[in-house]
Structure formats: structure tokens, C-alpha cells
Amino acid sequence: MLIALGGALAAFAFNVTHAAGWVDLEVYREGGAAVLQGASLYDLSVGRYWLQFTYSPFAAMLFTPLALVDMEIAVALWVLVSILALEAVIWILVGRVSVRNRGRRATHTLFIVIAALPLYPIVITLWNGQIGIILLLATVVDLTYGKEKWRGVITGIAAGIKLTPLIFIPYLLVTRRFRAALMVGLGFLGTVALGFLLLPADSRDYWGGTFFDTQRVVTAPETVFFNQSIRGMLLLMPGSWPTTPLWLALCAVVGAGGILVAARTAKKAGELAGITVCAIVGLLVSPVSWPHHWVWCVPLLVLWAYRARRVDTTLEKVGVGFLWFVFLLPGYITLATLLMYPSRAGTWLTLLMGSYVFSGLSTLLVLAVRFGRSDRRRRKSGSGDDYAAFDGQGRMA
Known part of the structure; x- marks a missing residue:
């Protein structure tokens, strides 16, 4: 307060x-x-x-x-x-x-x-x-x-x-x-x-x-660097080529696959984790996702931090720290570059600010792989799932 x-x-x-x-x-x-x-x-x-x-x-x-x-x-x-x-x-x-x-x-x-x-x-x-x-x-x-x-x-x-x-x-x-x-x-x-x-x-x-006119939202050329969705990344890629068909295809794959991962996350790690993953899917497939839409990084970081504390592995703790820096530094660096050195904005800035999209996609991929491995281990051993750091109510087991 x-x-x-x-x-x-x-x-x-x-x-x-x-x-x-x-x-x-x-x-x-x-x-x-x-x-x-x-x-x-x-x-x-x-x-x-x-x-x-x-x-x-x-x-x-x-x-x-x-x-x-x-x-x-x-x-x-x-x-x-x-x-x-x-x-x-x-x-x-x-x-x-x-x-x-x-x-x-x-x-x-x-x-x-x-x-x-x-x-x-x-x-x-x-x-x-x-x-x-x-x-x-x-x-x-x-x-x-x-x-x-x-x-x-x-x-x-x-x-x-x-x-x-x-x-x-x-x-x-x-x-x-x-x-x-x-x-x-x-x-x-x-x-x-x-x-x-x-x-x-x-x-x-x-x-x-x-409501579907993105030109009303993207009002200045330099703002495209801040569109942290799959479509935003495609629009910044070098070359002249039709991005819409590829965007729609990727949205179909990421959207459908991501929703399934979110549903599985809810079952394994609780409702809060599930809706957080679902929100990230929405940010990725949206035509425009500004940095302020990525406030869902907070529940992602908090839930992952407590899981890393629970399982006590160095890799997961380092991962939480790295993700915190992803949502801390690139935005400020991009903003400062565009304000002070706009002529230096280029592909490197696209990749830097695109760390939001890469982090979202990586989250979905890591969860999908982990759930797949967990299922294979459970089928072989007949035991429970070692991923379940939270119970069905979202509390740590």
C-alpha cells in the first residue's frame, strides 16, 4: 500500500x-x-x-x-x-x-x-x-x-x-x-x-x-520495434515477402499447440500456471502485442521462481534470473536507441526486443518437451509425475 x-x-x-x-x-x-x-x-x-x-x-x-x-x-x-x-x-x-x-x-x-x-x-x-x-x-x-x-x-x-x-x-x-x-x-x-x-x-x-484496423494502433514507423507478437517479428524481418500467410500458419500452430500446453499446465501445475501460459499464447498470436501487454511476465516469473526454489536446481534458478533480465533490459535499450540513435536501429534491435517473443515460444516448447518426457517416464515406471511441483489448486505440493 x-x-x-x-x-x-x-x-x-x-x-x-x-x-x-x-x-x-x-x-x-x-x-x-x-x-x-x-x-x-x-x-x-x-x-x-x-x-x-x-x-x-x-x-x-x-x-x-x-x-x-x-x-x-x-x-x-x-x-x-x-x-x-x-x-x-x-x-x-x-x-x-x-x-x-x-x-x-x-x-x-x-x-x-x-x-x-x-x-x-x-x-x-x-x-x-x-x-x-x-x-x-x-x-x-x-x-x-x-x-x-x-x-x-x-x-x-x-x-x-x-x-x-x-x-x-x-x-x-x-x-x-x-x-x-x-x-x-x-x-x-x-x-x-x-x-x-x-x-x-x-x-x-x-x-x-x-477494431481490426491495426494502422490505428501502429501510428509511427519506429513503434513496429515494440510489437512483440509473432506478426510483429515477421514484419521486421529483412526482405520483401508476403508475411500474412506465414503469420496465419504460425498462429494456427502456436495457437492450437499453445492452448493444449496451457491446458496440460493447468492440470499439472495449477490454474494460475495454466491461465498464465494461455495468456502468453494470446500475446504471441495477437496482431499487435505491445510491451505493456506483457505484464503477464509477472505471474510467469513468480510461479517459475517458486518452482525453482522448490526443486532447488541451479539451471532453473539461472533461468528465472535470465528471464527477469529479458523483461528488464531490452525494452529500455530499444527505447534509448530509438530516441538517441535512430539511425542505428536495425536487425540487432529486432532480435533484442524480440526476446519477449522468443521467451514466450521457449516457454511453450520447454513445457511441451517436459510434459512429453514426464508421460514417457510415467508409462515406463507406472509412477506419478515428478513435474508436479504444485497441486491442483496451484499450491506447492
Whole structure:
């Protein structure tokens, strides 16, 4: 809580004295203001970067309270809520890996929050005023704590704000939780229906094709370096060749295979691990995945760190440390290069920043190989699975 308050006060002070940062939050505010004023959402052009509103009409309705306060107040409140959401996610993760003593759990949470705050996806989320950490918390709470009857509704509402949580529908279907998958779909369709009811013209524009127009999202040539999805990597590869067919083929393979790996991960390592892997699959196959979308690196790092502590192998501990550096340094190096030495941006920068994609693909591959080996050993010996460092509830066994 003290970290969140300190971050909010620092954000407020910085925003008062500097006209930089929180560009996405400004877009949210302008979207909310457009709803209140009856203006067209998708004709907006906000700030010095001429950013456009790329979210759904339902999201714009949720952003209307931001238009009722000054930008400085909005920044402080947004940073406060975002850091509190990060702390809540980590509190849940720590509790699910068997740290049950409240004092130890609070201590672990504090140190993990301190380690997570400098990570580039977290910093850029706070700096831009993005909603990713809040949606991360909503999804984690819904799919791990939600009542069985209503589980999936909040995830569906989150998908009505930002489409990426729809990846959990096939995951829930594969894991045979058909009711939860249905509730995600109903929650999402409810947001669409509400948008058509209250903002029919904007809804026709958005769902009529605006939502799939990536040119509204990628607004400057240099931003392509930050698109950390399979498609983003393909677009940066040298040469002139059709990338769309290859992207679709890779998405089919990674999407289908990744969902199966996520389902297997949930069975072996608990629900939190399963939804984390599923979210990574969504980031990889999405047309655009900015660094702030990769806030799912936090549960990935936390769950892997506790597993490495549990099995006590040097290789896994080194792997956790390496992954932490992947999500710490490349983003800052890429940003500094583009700001100070743009002429030096090239293939090396693509590979550096592409470490997010490579890490995601490697995670899926390692899990698939490990599960395959585990199955072969179990068939030969008739024994249990030595991978299961967590029980079915996501707690360490």
C-alpha cells in the first residue's frame, strides 16, 4: 500500500511539472469525454502524437469518470490503482504457492513487488497509463477465485474492454469447463450489446471493422520495434515477402499447440500456471502485442521462481534470473536507441526486443518437451509425475 501511495504521489508531482507520459491515459480521458459530449469516438486525435481511440464503445463508457477530473488527479488515481492491482496479483500468487503465514506472505509480496516494478512491461504500463495490470488482476481473480456459477463473466467483460482475454474461451473449452467458457462469451456479448444500446453509431463503426484496423494502433514507423507478437517479428524481418500467410500458419500452430500446453499446465501445475501460459499464447498470436501487454511476465516469473526454489536446481534458478533480465533490459535499450540513435536501429534491435517473443515460444516448447518426457517416464515406471511441483489448486505440493 505504501509503494502504491508513493507511486501515485510521484506520478502526480511529475505530471504537474512535465508535459510527458501517460499518453494512453489521456486517450482514455478523451474517449470518456467524447461519450459525455456525444462526439464520435473514432474521429478522435489526441495529444502530440495524434493518437486515436482504439478501444470498444463499452470501454469508452467506463472511462467517463476520468473525464470528470483533472489530468493530474487522473494520473495519481490511475497509478495508485495500477500498483495496488499489481500488489494484489502478487499477493494471490504468493498465497497460491503455499506461503500461508500472513506475515511471511506480506514480506514475500513486498520483495516481489520491488523486483517487479522496474520490469519494462510494468514501467511502460504505469508511464503510459495503460489498463493492462488492472485487466490482469480481473482475469486472475475471476478464473481462480470466482464462484463456479459466475466464473468467466469478469473475463468476458475484460474482453469487452480489450479483446485479448477472448483467448481464454478455447482454453476453458479444452479444459472442459464449458460453463465458464460460455460465461466469458456471454460477458463479452453483454458489453457489445450495451455498446449498441447506448452508443449505436460508434458501435457500428467499431464492430464494422475499426477494431481490426491495426494502422490505428501502429501510428509511427519506429513503434513496429515494440510489437512483440509473432506478426510483429515477421514484419521486421529483412526482405520483401508476403508475411500474412506465414503469420496465419504460425498462429494456427502456436495457437492450437499453445492452448493444449496451457491446458496440460493447468492440470499439472495449477490454474494460475495454466491461465498464465494461455495468456502468453494470446500475446504471441495477437496482431499487435505491445510491451505493456506483457505484464503477464509477472505471474510467469513468480510461479517459475517458486518452482525453482522448490526443486532447488541451479539451471532453473539461472533461468528465472535470465528471464527477469529479458523483461528488464531490452525494452529500455530499444527505447534509448530509438530516441538517441535512430539511425542505428536495425536487425540487432529486432532480435533484442524480440526476446519477449522468443521467451514466450521457449516457454511453450520447454513445457511441451517436459510434459512429453514426464508421460514417457510415467508409462515406463507406472509412477506419478515428478513435474508436479504444485497441486491442483496451484499450491506447492
